[in-house]
Amino acid sequence: MPTSEQSPGTDQQRAVGAESSVLPPTHPLVTGRTSGSILVRAYRGERTATRPIWMMRQAGRSLPEYRAARGDTAMLDACLTPELAAEITCQPVRRHRVDAGIFFSDIVIPVRLAGVGVDIVPGVGPVIDHPIRSAAAVAALPELDPQALAPITEAVARSVELLGDTPLIGFAGAPFTVASYLVEGRPSRDHAITKALMHEHPDVWDALLAWVARTTGAFLRAQGLAGASALQLFDSWAGTLSVEDYLAHVQPHSAAVLAQVADLGMPRIHFGTRTRHLLVAMRDAGADVMGVDAQTPLDEAVALLGGRTPVQGNIDPALLDGPWAELDAHIRDVLRRGATATGHVVNLGHGVPPTTDPDVLTRIVELVHSVPDLLPDLPPDLPPGSLPHPDGAP
Ligand code: 1CP
DSSP: OOOOTTSOSOTTTTSOGGGOSSSOTTSHHHHTTTTTSHHHHHHTTOOOSBOOBOOTTOSSTTOHHHHHHHTTOOHHHHHTOHHHHHHHHHHHHHHHOOSOEEOSOOTTHHHHHHTOOEEEETTTEEEESSOOOSHHHHHTOOOOOGGGGHHHHHHHHHHHHHHTTSOEEEEEEOHHHHHHHHHHSSOOSSOHHHHHHHHHOHHHHHHHHHHHHHHHHHHHHHHHHHTOSEEEEEOTTGGGSOHHHIIIIIHHHHHHHHHHTGGGOOOEEEEOSSOGGGHHHHHTTTOSEEEOOTTSOHHHHHHHTTSOSOEEEEEOGGGTTSOHHHHHHHHHHHHHHHTTSSSEEEEESSOOOTTOOHHHHHHHHHHHHHSBOOOOOOOOOOOTTOSOOTTSOO
C-alpha cells in the first residue's frame, strides 16, 4: 500500500479486505464484487485507465427524485428508514453513473441514536436541544447501545445489494466537527464557543471528543462490517484550527476513530475544507487517502503529502453553475494535477450545492470517464513542506 512511512498502522492493517479475517465472507471486498473496482484500486494507490469519480453530497437536495422519495419525511427519519435510505443512496449512481454510492445518512445520526436530542432543521442544519458546554453535560452523555445501530446496518446491507458491483462508501463526522455542533448547538461560522471550551477546559474537551470518537467510530464500523467498501471521515470544519491546536486537541481523537476501523482493511479517507495546512497531520491521524479541498491544487497536495498518499478531489463547486467551457477546462486541469498522485479519485472540493443542475453533474461524470489517464512518471518522493505555503507560513 503506497502510504507514507509517517502514517501509523501496519501493512497488515491495510491489507485488502479479502485478507481481513474481520469482514464477513459475504462482504463485497471479500467476495471480490468491489475489490477490483476502479474506485477501490485508486484508493489503494493504483493508477486506473479511467479515473473514478463520485461527488460529496451527490445524494439529496439537487435531485428531483430525492425530493419525491422523501416527501414529508423528516431528514433524520429518512436516514433511519432503511428502504428509503437505500433508495436515496442509489439514486445518484443510477442517474449520473458515478463510481461509488455514498451512504445516505448524516454526521449527527450516531448522536441521535445514542439518545441526544438533535434534529436537522430545514434551511438551518443540525440543531441540538441542550448544547453540551460543561463537565456535567459531558458526563451525562449517554453511551450508544450497539443495538441502536440496527437501522444503519440494514440500510447499508440494502444499499450494497442494490448497488451490485458499485462500491458503497460509508462515512462519519470527525470528533471536532461533530463536537462543534454539540457545543454551539447549531451551525456556526467561527466555532467561537467550541474553541473557548477547547482552550479553557481542556479536560472537559477531551472527555467530549472521546465520547464523540467512540460513538461516531461505532457508526463507522457498523457501516464497514455491513458492506461498505471504503470509509470517509469528514472533518469539515477542522480547517478553522491552527496546526498546533489540531495536533494537541483534535488529532488524537480523529486517530481513535480511524483506529476503530483499521482492522477492517478497507481504505480510510479523511477530508476537511480549507485544510491545506493540516493535510499531513490529518493523514498522520491514520488515513490511507486524503480528500483535498477546492483551494489546494492537487499536485501541491500530493507534494505536501510526500508523493505517495492517494488523493481525492477537487473540482470547485463554485464553478458548477458557470459556463461549461470554464468548468470543462477546470476539470481537465484537476485531472492533469491529479495525475501526479499514486491514486486519484475525482470528487468536488466540497459538497454539491443544492441549487446545482443535475444534468451538469452527469456531464462532469461523462467528461471524467472520457479522458484517458495521462500516466506521467510519478514525481520523486518529495519531503513534506517542500513547496512554499501559500500564506507564506513555513
Ligand atoms: O432537508 C434536507 O434535505 C437536509 C439536507 C441534508 C442532507 C441531504 C443534510 C442536513 N444532511 C444530508 C445528508 C448528508 N450529510 C450526507 C449524505 C449524502 C451525500 O453526501 O450524498 C453526508 C455525507 C452528510 C455529511 C454532513 N452533514 C457533513 C459533512 C460533509 C460536509 O458537507 O461538510 C456535515 C458538516 C453535515 C451537517 C449538516 N447536515 C445537514 C446540513 C445542511 C449540514 C451542514 C450545516 C452547516 O452548514 O453547518
